[in-house]
Amino acid sequence: MIQIAVKLSRWGAAVSRNPRVRPIFRTSSQPLRFLHDGTNGPGANPVAVQMINYALSHARSQKSDESYAQGMLILEQCLSTQPSESEGQFAQNSIGTVLLAMSNLLYERGSFAEAIEKLHRVQDLAQASLGVRVAAMEALVGLHLQSCQDDTSSVLADKCLELLDKDDLKSDGGKEKSVIARAKAVKGLVELVSGNLESAASQFEGLQDVADLNGSVALSYGQYLHAVQSFSQAKELYKTIIERMPKTEDFSDINALAVCNMAPDEVLLAATFALGQLESHMGKFDAAEEILTKALTKTEEHFGSNHPKVGVVLTCIALMFQNKARQEHSSSLLIQEGLYRRALEFLKAPPLESKGAETKLDRRDILALARGGYAEVLCVQQNRKAEGEKMKTWAEAAWRNRRLSLANALDISEPSSKVPVIDARTSRVL
16 A cells, blocks of 8 residues: 555656646656547547556456555546646546546446446546547446446437537548447447347448447447347457457557446457357357356456356356257256356346346346246256246246347247347346
């Protein structure tokens, strides 16, 4: 803690000596460059970026309440040393970037409401670059989707598109295609969650011509292709993300900013997870098991072994074994039951006595899938059929997906079946 206090003191003093002159820290591995997004004005203060990187690294070094609290302390100090919002775009970009980093740490600790508050503060920075505001809006949509607040997500996605129309800097040719693609893709994701494949298609149209797709954009586009069963194209996109996606956030590039469940590490995990699902849907169960096991290991390493997202992956692995048993006319009831039981434990499933249709549930889609799949395992056992029927009733009441029924999601053995695509970022079934 003493070391952190010393760093805070040094950074704060260096910046506060002259609020208009920002000291520059060079590193031996990376030459100095003035951060600039090419079309929308100056980027963020390089000193702020260094403090952000240090704060995130320290918070995640132990993943404890204390280390995250210390990381937030660094970011709060960083925010306090930034110039006033009234000093223009450079100041607002710097403030916005720090707020995005703060939302990231809050999200990782499960403080959604506080993370959302930071993201809304970014939206109030009217002069900030388009990349900063789109990153905040993208994260807001992702958090509201994860909380099953779909109407709010749709409104926010529309506002994200409106940012492009209101941007008064340059005409279409001057705007970064990557930022435009992100705004459209986040609307496409909302439409996917709502089951509106035609509307989603209109948002993803033309993305194949964008040379450098943001990872989250590529993932959402791949999930759309997956949902419409263009498996080979979806697989190519998933593999490209896994091979090329940076594993950490880049707060030095205004157009690459991404936080919360849209951050690079989340996207990379989600792409691995999606690829495992795709292999299962194609009947390649050995490959699916190998990839999903990797996704499970990475999820445990990133979030902790008892995190609800571990339950999301376990649910998908159980569904894979269930699908394999149907197609190969085999049995793996004990494996499936064990996976579903553990998944429901990590997902913090409410008691069956609660009403699935009325209860406000986190990760409702996955809970319904896990309990629905578990119910099928129990119903084939005569002495446990009553318990299975009770679980089935709860799952059907909790299911909300508009594109496919719970029965369709659980049984994809028919060639004409629609396939469920679980988005690990938002824990939703597309």
